[in-house]
Amino acid sequence: MGIPGFLSKVQPYATSLQFEITNDDKPKQLIIDGPALAHFIFSQEILASGATNTFASTLTYHAIGEATVDWLSKLEAYNGQVKAIYFDGGLPISKRKERLDRLTSSLNRLISFKAKQNIHTRAWALGTFPPLPFLVPAVIEALLLSKYQNMVSLVDGEADDHCATLAHSTGGIVITSDSDLIIHDIGDGTVVFLNDLGVHMPTDESGAMFSVPCFIPRGITRELGVTAMTQVAFQFTLDSHKSLRQCASAALSQDSVGDDIDRFAQPYLHNCHETSFSRTFMTRHLTENIMVDPRVSEYLLHAGVFSSDRLAFSEINSLQSDCRIYMPVLLDDPDKHSPWDSGRYFRQLGYAIARLNGTPGGTREFSRIGHQIGGTYIDSLSQPEIIEHCQTFIENATHIAHLFPGHKQNDRWRLMCMRYVCITRISRGRRLPSKRNMVDLFRGATHGIDWEYIQTSAEYQAVLYSLRILFQCLAVHNSMPSDDQVTEKCKTTIRDLVHRMQPPLKLAEFLAHSEQSEDDSMWERAVTVLLNDLASISPPTKNSQKARKGTKQGKRKRGI
Secondary structure (H helix, E strand, C coil), X not given: CXXXXXXXXXXXXXXXXEEECCCXXXXXXXXEEHHHHHHHHHHHHHHHHCCCCXXXXXXXXXXXXXXXXXXXXXHHHCCEEEEEEEEECCCCHHHHHHHHHHHHHHHHHHHHHHHHCCCCCCCCCHHHCCCCCCHHHHHHHHHHCCCCHHHEEEECCCHHHHHHHHHHHHCCEEEECCCHHHHCCCCCCEEEEHHHHHHHCCCCCCCCEEEEEEECHHHHHHHHCCCCHHHHHHHHHHCCCCCHHHHHHHHHHCCCCHHHHHHHHHHHCCCCCCCCCCCEHHHHCCCCCCCCCHHHHHHHHHCCCCCCCHHHCHHHXXXXXXXXXXXXXXXXXXXCCCHHHXXXXXXXXXXXXXXXXXXXXXXXXXXXXXXXXXXXXXCCCCHHHHHHHHHHHHHHHHHHHHHCCCCCHHHHHHHHHHHHHHHHHHHCCCCCCCHHHHHHHHHCCCCCCCHHHHHHHHHHHHHHHHHHHXXXXXXXXXXXXXXXXXXXXXXXXXXXXXXXXCCCCCHHHCXXXXXXXXXXHHHHHHHHHHHHXXXXXXXXXXXXXXXXXXXXXXXXXXXX
């Protein structure tokens, strides 16, 4: 994030900001870059985990969520007050290359993770450790269940833009990892970097105060004799060997700024982003205050579900009939098939229901395909097909309830997801997960794991998250004004499915121990029942496999 090398040039212009435990009735106003905070906390927790092997170093979402809330509380104890925590609600089309580059980077780290390390060696360099795939939405979920719930906003754009806007209007302190915030027009605002807080903030309550480097862009521009940091940053992009003062001199010596600098400066200029603190910009359109994950929000915006917003970017204003969604790189075996094969049925249904309120068309999912990131086209569904898919889902949920009558709802969700993992493997002629791996996965085992366990875990998570996407699309559709183009039968069927989807698993419960996990024999029995049920499903013949490959998106009727 930010212009490579620019921060090192700005470092000499840092001043010191003091945080102290005091009864001052004017606390420091803190504006938090949410995605940056999530990744910072993950890094801090990995360093502190003392894990004995690489896979066990992957912390739970529950632990990351708790650590995030605790860290903010500790910072507030030093006379700080969290004013807002912004999360990206959708990136513009111009960010597509950056998005794909990030996915490719994550995939390369995963490939390196497997190629160079044994699972049972000690944890290795943090910079090459694969990140938690659902890190940011898990942190959002945790914050919404905390005292910070009213400070969380999912914005129709990028978080840093909204951080800059609020800092410009309030003179607050932006907490971030993105050096671009120094270039933004933030008025009298200040920028503090999370890594500096990580170094200087006491790990316990023994210290009554601490100081961190901070950056005040308006003060830096005055010292350099320029009117905006964009002038200096633009010159730096032309010649990164220059000092900041040399960049300022070059900017001042130009007779005219020209079109190039105008284009460069445009994203950094102060503009009138919404700075209200509703949980999500979608409240303008929905009857309920619903929070969805950033990637779902972006999909809904690009699909024209909230047609008056559409990301507020000019290049978005022409709606895309073929919308994109970017699936995270899961912690799987990169030499095996993509785990996102599992659960595609749920996602297809979710996309189709969401687009009942937007523009019609298919969806292109970007995810790992072999050792590369590629796009997979998923057809949309007609209303009769939506009805059929909803009814099939309800039938399968009812079937699971009958198979496991004594289990709690969360455990039924887990068993249903594992059933879909198995059905997907059967439909593709692949070997089922071992009974031992399924039982260990339900128990939350972290010892004695192998790459087959890791692959099964990734497929299981893919189905769980696909259900989450479906639920969020259902919730948004159900809270939108009624559309005359949707038939009454379709509306009724969707409402019935919404009822059946309550309550979904939270991210904090992904791979967590079951509520009944103290009874290991319970999972042994449950997996036995599941495998017996799957025995009635026949693998596809060669002819049926060829027929399925000949379609863009074949229906999978064997149990799905």
